[in-house]
Amino acid sequence: MTWKRICEAAEIPENSVKKFEVDGVALVVVNYGEGFRAIPPICPHMEEPLAESGVVARCILTCTKHLWAWDLRTLEMQGETERPLKTYEVKQENGTLLANIEGELTYDFDDAAGDSDDDDFFK
Amino acid sequence: MNTHERDMKVTVQNKNGELTFDCGERESILYAGLRQGINLPFECATGTCGTCRARVTSGDVDVRWKDAPGGARLKPDKGDILMCQARARSDCLLRVPSELVIADTAGPAMRRGIIRGLRPLTNDVMHFDLHLTSPMSFQAGQFVVLEAAGIAGGRAYSMVNFANDVERLALVVKRKPGGRFGDLLFDNLSGEAEVEVFGPLGRAVFRPEEDRNFVCIAGGSGIAGMMSILECATQVDYFRNHKGALFFGVRTLADAFYLEQLSRYAAASHGNLDVTVALSDETIGAKLHAEFPILKLANGMVHEVAAKGMAEWDRNVIAYVAGPPIMVDSTIRSLIVGGIPIKDIRYDKFS
Missing domain, CATH: 3.40.50.80 (Nucleotide-binding domain of ferredoxin-NADP reductase (FNR) module)
Structure with missing residues (x-):
């Protein structure tokens, strides 16, 4: 467990998406009213920057570019969404928001070791 | 030199299987698949969105618009292409990242059209009619892609009119700075221009x-x-x-x-x-x-x-x-x- 401070919880208004960089790891934090989620800063569909393309309403995060969406309470995919969100564990301590960041979470379209067999293309 | 058009075989694979279709020398791989009823992934069909990406695993392709903005996130060293901008130069094997099925309804097709009836609507918006060589049916809300000689890539326009089996599409263009298609129309108010028309395309339809x-x-x-x-x-x-x-x-x-x-x-x-x-x-x-x-x-x-x-x-x-x-x-x-x-x-x- 490597808990790192992101910000004060009050800095992120309800139903908003805000981008942070914590020790070189870029992420966005979403306040969906019933809680917070810390996720990679891009949509797992086509790498749209969620701080700009994301909209939160009724606990659902939607990327406005192609309408991929997830219920942030359960992480359940909505509509035609084809890939799950990856998330960093978050907790609050005395109003401070912390995320468990052991390493940067990425989606498979990112360059990663071991994709030389081209299998990354399908994931 | 080939004097007649030659068909290549293009095979597209995904996790669930593969499909093979014919692709002429002068058509994009995307259009070839769509006109044969294969639901290849795409949105804009004109090089801007990046949705029709594919990875060429064997065969030769020729990419027409190499700097297409939709290609910004491709990995060319791995053979990634935009199917809307690629033409087959041999039989090809491609991977695409979505499920494929063959549609049971008529797909889009390539036609030729002549632009006539240009009529300015405002300072920078022009109405024009496209007279087709063969009639087309479409759903309300769909669009076509026009390609003109000498202009790289195509431009998408939604139909303004609606009818079945129409020989005339009513379209509208907004002139933008540097927009070569708009310039072509605005600068030739009286002349007729011949274009290639691919369509109909688009899912935002009224039924x-x-x-x-x-x-x-x-x-x-x-x-x-x-x-x-x-x-x-x-x-x-x-x-x-x-x-x-x-x-x-x-x-x-x-x-x-x-x-x-x-x-x-x-x-x-x-x-x-x-x-x-x-x-x-x-x-x-x-x-x-x-x-x-x-x-x-x-x-x-x-x-x-x-x-x-x-x-x-x-x-x-x-x-x-x-x-x-x-x-x-x-x-x-x-x-x-x-x-x-x-x-x-x-x-x-x-x-």
Whole structure:
């Protein structure tokens, strides 16, 4: 467990998406009213920057570019969404928001070791 | 030298299997697949969105528009291409990242067309007619891609008219700085230009059998597809039993067009079609248009005017959105926050 401070919880208004960089790891934090989620800063569909393309309403995060969406309470995919969100564990301590960041979470379209067999293309 | 067109075999693979189709020398791989009813992934069909990416695992392809903005995230060293910009130079094997099926309905096709009947609508918007070499049927809200000799890539235009088996498509173009297609049209007002026409394309369609109320939110020349939807709805007297609304966003009243036609649709709607022209850069006190008083006027950005206008509406409504990218994004955001389910928001991105 490597808990790192992101910000004060009050800095992120309800139903908003805000981008942070914590020790070189870029992420966005979403306040969906019933809680917070810390996720990679891009949509797992086509790498749209969620701080700009994301909209939160009724606990659902939607990327406005192609309408991929997830219920942030359960992480359940909505509509035609084809890939799950990856998330960093978050907790609050005395109003401070912390995320468990052991390493940067990425989606498979990112360059990663071991994709030389081209299998990354399908994931 | 080949004097006749040769067909290549293109095989597309995904996790679930593979399909093979013919691809002529002069057509893009995307168009070849679509015209043979294969649902290859795409949105804009013109190199801007990146949705039709594929990875060539064997065979030769020729990429026409190498700097297409939709290709920014491809990995060319791994053989990634945009199918809309690639032509097969041999039999090819491609991987695509989505499920593939063969449609049982007629797909799009390539036709030739002659541009005629250019008619300026405002300072920078032009109506034109495209006379096709063979008739085409399409659904209200669909678009075609035009390609002209000497202009790289194609340009997408939504049909303004609606009918089955038409030989004339009514289209509208907005002139943008550096827009070569717009320049071609605006600079040749009296001449006829021959173009290639691929279509119909697009999923943001109106189908009367869905039997639901709907809202159209358009910015500028995004009104084109909405005109087709309203024409189709009017032809089947859809507004006898359904409510409809159109919010048409323009900068100033002088930038609005098709108002006479819109007032005719509203007049034929049994009072069930509400048309509002939203003016973002001009403040007007009048609530109704002076010449066409069936049309409402409002001040503000069209997505805000629409949100206000829809406040009393049931959320069970289909929302069509078209216009410049920023306007489309703002509108989608506003619809989601307003509680319209994502499955009921329809738009095609081809800007």
